[in-house]
Amino acid sequence: xxxxxxxxxxxxxxxxxCGKGTAPDPxxxxxxxxxxxxxxxxxxxxxxxxxxxxxxxLALRTSDLGDLRLFDATGRALPFACLKEAEERSxxxxxxxxxxxxxxxxxxxxxxxxxxxxxxxxxVGLAGGPGGERQVATLVDTRALDRPALAxxxxxxxxxxxxxxxxxxxxxxxxTWETVGEKTLFRTDAAGNQLEAARVPLGGIAxxxxxxxxxxxxxxxxxxxxxxxxxxxxxxxxxxxxxxRGARLEGAHEVRLSLPMRHLPDALVVNxxxxxxxxPVRLYSRSSPEVAWQPMIAATLRSSAGAANRLPLDGALGAxxxxxxxxRTAGFAAVPQIKLELGEVVMLGRFNGQPPxxxxxxxxxxxxxxxxxxxxxxxxxxxxxxxxxxxxxAPPVVxxxxxDNGGPFSGRKAVLWVVLLVGVAVLAFAVxxxxxxxxxxxxx
Numbered sequence: 001x002x003x004x005x006x007x008x009x010x011x012x013x014x015x016x017x018c019g020k021g022t023a024p025d026p027x028x029x030x031x032x033x034x035x036x037x038x039x040x041x042x043x044x045x046x047x048x049x050x051x052x053x054x055x056x057x058l059a060l061r062t063s064d065l066g067d068l069r070l071f072d073a074t075g076r077a078l079p080f081a082c083l084k085e086a087e088e089r090s091x092x093x094x095x096x097x098x099x100x101x102x103x104x105x106x107x108x109x110x111x112x113x114x115x116x117x118x119x120x121x122x123x124v125g126l127a128g129g130p131g132g133e134r135q136v137a138t139l140v141d142t143r144a145l146d147r148p149a150l151a152x153x154x155x156x157x158x159x160x161x162x163x164x165x166x167x168x169x170x171x172x173x174x175x176t177w178e179t180v181g182e183k184t185l186f187r188t189d190a191a192g193n194q195l196e197a198a199r200v201p202l203g204g205i206a207x208x209x210x211x212x213x214x215x216x217x218x219x220x221x222x223x224x225x226x227x228x229x230x231x232x233x234x235x236x237x238x239x240x241x242x243x244x245r246g247a248r249l250e251g252a253h254e255v256r257l258s259l260p261m262r263h264l265p266d267a268l269v270v271n272x273x274x275x276x277x278x279x280p281v282r283l284y285s286r287s288s289p290e291v292a293w294q295p296m297i298a299a300t301l302r303s304s305a306g307a308a309n310r311l312p313l314d315g316a317l318g319a320x321x322x323x324x325x326x327x328r329t330a331g332f333a334a335v336p337q338i339k340l341e342l343g344e345v346v347m348l349g350r351f352n353g354q355p356p357x358x359x360x361x362x363x364x365x366x367x368x369x370x371x372x373x374x375x376x377x378x379x380x381x382x383x384x385x386x387x388x389x390x391x392x393x394a395p396p397v398v399x400x401x402x403x404d405n406g407g408p409f410s411g412r413k414a415v416l417w418v419v420l421l422v423g424v425a426v427l428a429f430a431v432x433x434x435x436x437x438x439x440x441x442x443x444x
Contacts, residue, residue: 026366029071033362034059038070040351041386047377049083049385050359052345053392054240059362060263065345066368069360072353079350081373083382092153093145097227100137100213137215138224139174142207149207151181151230151314154198154214158187159221167298168200169213177213179280180205182298183315196315201297203267203310204232241269242340246401252331257338257400259319268311270323271337272303279303280326283311287318289403301336310341320402340398348373348382359390 024031036056040048052068061067070080140152158164165184169177181200188195200214207229216222242265247257259265272279279301284293294317301309311323325331351357373382 023365024363026067026069026363026369027075027077029069029075029358029360031363032059032067032069032360033061034360036359037391038349038357038359038388039391040355040357040388043386045386046350046352047385048349048351048388049382050347050349050388050390052347052359052361053390054242054342054395055392056359056361056390057263057342057345058261058396058398060261061362061364062366062368063262063264064368065263065370067361067363067366068347069366069369070347070349071358071360072351073356074354076353077369078353078357079371079376080369081348081371081376083346083348083373091231093229093231095145095227095229096141097224098139098141099135099224100139101133102136103133134220135223137213138227140212140214140227140229142212142229143209145229145231146208147231148204149202149229150204150232150312151199151201152212152214153228153230154200154224155226156185156198157192157221157223157225158185158194159218160187160190162187162218162221164222165217166198166200167215167217168202169215170205170207170210171213172210174211178300179298180212180300182282182295184295199230201312201314203297203299203312205310239266239344240342240395242342242395242398244338244340244398244400246399247335247338248402249332249335252333253325253327255323255332255336255338256402257321257323258402259321259340259400260398261319264313264316264319265340266343267313267341268321268323269339269341270301270309270311271339272301272309272332273334273336274303276301276303276333279329279332281311282324282326284322284324285313285316285318286320288320291317293322338400340400348376348385349388350376351388357388 029035034056036053038050050070056068065082068080070078072078138154142149152168154166156166163184163186165182167179168181170180171177181202183196183198183200185198186195187193212227214224214227244257247255250256268283280298281301282298283296285296286293296313296315297311299309299311313321323336377385
């Protein structure tokens with residue numbers, strides 16, 4: 001038993017050592033999971049644009065494009081920058097908005113003592129007076145907008161320290177409303193700072209000839225004072241949509257899926273079965289099974305032909321997602337067909353090395369080495385540069401099957417069990433040693 005503690009410690013050291021290997025060198029092309037040949041456009045221009053293929057986006061192991069590299073034939077990394085942030089892919093447009101007001105409840109009544117001409121005191125009831133008006137919603141006029149609405153950005157006053165859920169609905173006649181977006185906001189201090197911007201994703205819906213109504217789940221302390229629409233560009237290239245397999249139906253009201261990539265797509269495109277009609281849903285996300293689900297947006301899915309069932313993933317906490325059907329409906333008759341909408345990722349590279357060139361992606365913990373586009377191209381318009389071609393395979397079918405993490409000995413739970421058992425063994429050994437020492441006779 002005296003050797004138990006050294007053995008346990010030695011075992012832990014060995015396990016730690018076995019878990020560590022030689023870290024891959026991010027400066028070497030062969031350290032990355034995937035490589036694709038890049039052919040610069042003819043003409044001799046060193047600076048060129050490059051559209052990252054879907055296979056490379058799926059291979060990324062960082063969420064910020066940190067493990068994306070451009071190498072020449074000698075294995076030297078070339079100057080590389082992301083143009084996705086530099087290029088305008090959306091436009092903010094101010095739109096008219098009007099407060100919707102309603103009468104507040106009457107003020108509380110009371111009693112008073114009145115003395116009449118006969119000098120007798122009487123108790124008289126006092127009726128509560130009118131309570132005034134308060135803002136209960138905001139009407140946004142989007143009838144003149146002919147481009148898809150990606151989001152609505154709101155100027156909003158919030159009570160401090162209390163979560164407020166904003167709901168956005170659309171209508172053509174101001175009578176029938178359809179929920180198109182939802183977001184919960186939280187004001188952190190007296191200066192008006194919020195945990196997230198007051199921008200409610202709308203998923204690229206058509207708003208021409210429609211109104212939007214912004215409402216909230218509190219009776220007081222909230223006011224929306226203005227709105228701007230985030231519109232997609234009319235000349236933007238359509239996003240790439242990838243087929244998937246493996247989404248799982250949990251009962252009739254819940255669909256679960258897990259995305260295999262760190263660089264999350266822009267949205268889910270969900271196609272219902274042909275006989276389901278209309279299904280209001282909420283989308284939730286989480287980073288791992290150990291954390292709680294967090295609500296993202298509310299939307300209405302339709303099975304009619306041409307329905308744009310797009311669920312944007314703005315603000316997703318992680319790759320695990322849950323689509324929950326409204327409990328007032330029958331839910332899902334079958335697993336919906338789910339596709340992934342990948343936004344275009346455009347890079348700027350300087351091809352000043354020795355061909356052939358290679359695009360590499362897929363390395364855990366690779367340090368981000370991307371430059372600013374102005375450092376590569378100090379003058380000129382990047383949109384007018386020639387475009388290099390990346391030779392890549394056809395877009396794959398993406399496996400989005402959720403991990404079976406319900407058991408007590410899977411994933412991180414197994415590691416926690418091992419640590420717990422080792423701790424109990426060490427504690428039991430210490431207690432036994434202490435008891436044996438107390439039982440030893442004491443010489444007087």
